[in-house]
Amino acid sequence: MKITAIALSGGKSSRMGRDKALLEINGETLLSKTSRIALQIADSVYIVARSQEQYQSLKIDSQDSIYLVLDQKFDGALVGFWQGIQAIAKPTDWILLLACDLPNLQSEILQAWARQLADLPKTAIAYLPRHEVNSDEAKKQWEPLCGFYRWQCCDSLMEFIEKGGRSLQKWLDTQEIIAIPNVPSSMLFNCNTPDDFHQYCLKQVSS
Incomplete structure (x- = not known):
């Protein structure tokens, strides 16, 4: 089974106030850590980045397996995902x-x-974590940016985008998705704001 990874780092980081991808933890940027871990599962990693600077921050030996995709749209995660797919040289089994x-x-x-x-x-076109927004079962949402997508999702994704769709959640609502069981909640923690990053660093120091 062939797996190819796409790492999204093309966001504007407006809530953080600086580029989240270049935040450092123990001397390693978040983007570098994400790429390094992805290479332990996937044959190659396509980084959808805002700039060449993000890519140059990577300190990974297997550079031949990492490819830069400059975000040309700045139109959200869904379109960033599609740009990454378009850059993949050959069809893969899973993304x-x-x-x-x-x-x-x-x-x-x-x-x-x-x-x-x-x-x-x-x-099933994807295998993703799912979490509850509140107690209403109908309000459960997928975690689209930490999971696997079958290559065959490309056709429906392209069609959704061509019709003006920009929400990953809304696209996933039209697809057959399998929920990953027993996902540790800490695994899905993301750093959106300076306070998020500060709290994470404090926990690292205390542990």
Whole structure:
């Protein structure tokens, strides 16, 4: 089974006030950590980045397996995902899609999820975590930026975008998705604001 990863770091980081991808934890940028972990699961990583500077911040030995895709649209995660797909040289079996601001990302958990892909129904186009917004079952939402997408999702994704769709959640609502069971909530923590990053660093120091 061939897995290719796409790491999204093309966001404007407006709530953070500076580029989230270049935030450092233990001397390593979030983007570098995301890419390094992705390479432990995938054959190659396509980074959808805002700038060449983000790409140059990477300090990974396997540079031949990392490819830069400059975000030409700045139109959200859905379009960033599509730009990454278009850059992939050859069709793959599964795409591992990751946000660049997941400091608790763990390769062992991602590898365990990847081993389960072969058992999924052929009709399912993604294997994703799901979390509750509130107690209303109808309000459960997918976590689209930390999971796997079957290559065959490309046609419906392109059609959705061509019709003006820009929401990953709304696109996923039209698809057959399998929920990943027992996902550690800490794995999905992301750094959107300076306070998020500060609280994460404090927990690292205390632990």
